[in-house]
Amino acid sequence: MRYVTRRSKFSIVEADADQMSEHYAKTLSPAKVEPLRLGDRISVEDKHYAAGRFSIWSGKCHSGMKVAFSERPDAYAFYLPVSGAMEIAAGRTQLLSTPGTGVVGDISRFEKLTLHADRSHIGVAFDKAAMVSHLSELLDFPVLDRIDLFTTIGTNSGIGARVASVATFLWNCLEAEDGDNVPPAAIERLFEAMVIMILESVPHNYTSRLKRSASPAMPRNLKRAIEYMVAHMSQPLTVSDIAREAGTSVRSLQTAFQQFKETTPLTYLRQMRLDGVRKALSDGANSLPIAEVARNWGFSHLGRFSAVYYNAFGETPSETVKLHCGKAGSTTRRRTEN
Template identity: 65%
Template sequence: MRYVPQRQSFRIVEADADEMTEHYARTLSPAKVEPLVRGRRILVEDRHYSAGPFSIWSGKCHSGMKVTFSEPSDVYVLYIPLSSAMEIDAGRMRLTSDSGALLIGNMSRFEKLTIHENRGHIGIAFDKCAMVSQLSELLDMPILNDIELSATVEMSSPLGSRLAALGNLLWDCFDVEPDDRVSAIAADHLFRAAMVTILESVPHNYSERLARPVSPAMPRNLKRAIEYMVANIAQPMSVADIAREAGTSVRALQAAFQQFKDTTPLSFLRQMRLEGARRALADESNTFAIAEVARAWGFTHMGRFSAVYHEAFGQTPSETARLRGKRRG
């Protein structure tokens, strides 16, 4: 199910440090904002639009400032430079975006952002749950570890020019009169096109799997195994049970799943159950409690269900259910 975003917008002009601190807390992440030159007033212009799991903004910092994050958000960000430079400190890593380099990173790793005088950029934020879901869809497998994604890309490179073009197109879709904006569904597809471009082109810890060639047609015993899992999704089952119903040995079944699905039979089963539970929790017509949905998809231990759900999707079952409630409202 695709989430249809609802737009919200913010605009600030010539904000001081306290106003910028409030602005960051409202739009991105709680942070302390200070001028680069002590005692100097912060001069910033910024327009910010929020669209469901995505947001986009464009601004210029005339005076320079330092942003120290206290609770970095679980979002991935893309900065498209318009002028001057900024640096991001993330642990022992420092990423620099000057006027010729885009910057892409996991904001939950950010500690400090240093924005120099007359820095201007377009920023795009993708919620972790959206990025994880997109990668899971591309790989057709669960994403159980964080996507380690931090890089700078030259604007003059083919990838840099494509990302800059997508970012500018998205900005043009929002920063216009309401009657001239594209539909929320069209904007959603553009944000997702940007995510796919990043995931397929910027190196990260899942890049090798994405680059593998598409597998040939699945063997019959693997199809039968998956059919058995689907038909008995809520029932407890072992690898031996699945192999027996598929008419093959445990070793052959494990080898088939490794070759064609790049995972184990039980990991594949768990991902099917998680995806099913997520669809049910996100379904606006669903009236069942979270525990009932979990049991219907084969999860009997609520604490464990919540933990593996968060690992797979970057949000808890209750957060998914709350988003469904907001869409109803």
């Protein structure tokens, strides 16, 4: 597939809050933009490159402003500050970025960005699917949960400085004159290198797994089998189906699972499904009944599902809902219906 880079650029001087909010809705993401002081005008500049599952931009806010996104992208970002300060609020957590202190985080968690006067930075965004894909490869295990990533990182030394160097090099490559352009495939590899550096060096909820002793690399047919399972989780699957899609025999597939996962293909699939159900039932935002959640994850026989769920987690599905989401409320009552 050809790798295409798109470029956009804008400069807005002395705009009011409504004009800026309208501009963000048209060019970036729906957001409410406000000046730092009531009645002030807003002046910003931005140059942006989008390349497949990645993007990079250079932003300057001369006046200072507050930005609250109403639709937050499902992506991760690295902010490399050049000047000024920016605060990012996510729930009760607030991070401050100033020169020498970058931010790495899940943009879908960002509630409000406060850019102070003369703030400028280089930002790099990575699509969630790209992050999950690379983490799955590093772990040799399908990542089903969110990557909990929201922290500051020093950019003057250590790994932070190296990540910052890649971001700066990427920007310089894309800003080069036409005759000096870096091949698009090389640009893509640089973005991917940043993803891997961040996943392996910045703390998140999978860090402890990454630090464990690496197991031998899984054979390609085993990876294909797991990818097929993940993509068809809700459908009835047999060992023959999985082996066929993985391009191997049933016997070879069973041997590979026993050697690298210490289990059988169908037991591995069932555990992934159970983990998926438990994650969904533990999510306070989920309003689906237990039966529907179970069906979405491939369990068609609800009586048998309840038994294997209890054996796996030591509690019934209803107890999981009550434990994580409380006993009161109509939403919880709907979800605990079997």
